[in-house]
Amino acid sequence: MHSKEQISHDEYQKTADWLMSQTEHRPQVAIICGSGLGMLADTLKCQDSFAYSDIPGFPQSTVQGHAGRLVFGELKGKTCVCMQGRFHMYEGHSLCKTTFPVRVFKLLGVETLIVTNAAGSLADGLHPGDIMVIKDHVNFPGLVGLNPLSGPNDDKFGPRFPAMSGCYDKSLRCLAMDIAKQQGVASLMQEGVYAMVGGPNFETIAEARLLHRLGVDAVGMSTAAEVVMATHCGLRVFGLSLITNKVVKSYEDSDRVNHEGVLEIGRLRSQTLQQLNETFLPIF
Ligand code: 6GU
Secondary structure, eight states, X not given: OOSSOOOOHHHHHHHHHHHHHHOOOOOXXXXXXXXXXXXXXXTOEEEEEEEGGGSTTOOOOOOTTOOOEEEEEEETTEEEEEEEXXXXXXXXXXXXXXXXXXXXXXXXXXXXXXXXXXXXXXSTTOOTTOEEEEEEEEEHHHHTTOOTTOSSOOTTTOOSSOOOTTOSOHHHHHHHHHHHHHXXXXXXXXXXXXXXXXXXXXXXXXXXXXXXXXXOSEEESSSHHHHHHHHHTTOEEEEEEEEEEEOOOOTTOOOOOOHHHHHHHHHHHHHHHHHHHHHXXXXX
């Protein structure tokens, strides 16, 4: 299911052309909202929104807490397109389907991609409710060949062997930390390494320990594949993980992570994330 599917340039273009025929917005920024973080889209002005099911060529989202809408609009003078709900590998989508919107954004003229997700923390200093600015990632599916770039390369989008060092833009990361200081929320924010795993189950204790030893600060089931695709086609990327829970690393710990708890922390921090975004967006 995950390997051989290919999407042609024409298919991405058809979706982009359809969207451009339905809205006059021409976004510079695309935002992919993670679990429980979709409320950002609701704050866009002059909205044009499209259910994924109405967009030709778009995959369908199946997870609770993910609305499944593409919202265009203005936020503090920047034209944005916002995914309320993303596509995950564990839903059974091929990786080129989960990353389909990224190339569509490129064809819409987007220059910067902001990715957010809900993640479990492995680092001792990262607590539920903290925000991690993604400095780098470990793409576990990618390391074993589950990569959206597998198959013939489409040179119109980017090179066969794209570099991934520096894929999380340094100036955007510095700017985000500066804004957090200005807004008095610096104690909630730090940089770290995100790992994407396939899911849908959360980690065993042995897996959690392994990730911790490898230098992973937070783990989740998304983002890395989208960022690989975005970097390949030259988008500038900024990523945030909202820490929703601690990953259980001890056999003595009786805590269990659950999806409802993940969504609840998203609601708790929506205000802080909103404020950060409103200051951040106009100035980069
Ligand atoms: Cl603990 N693990 C994974 N894989 N994804 C998560 C998570 C944990 N918490 C939120 N998302």
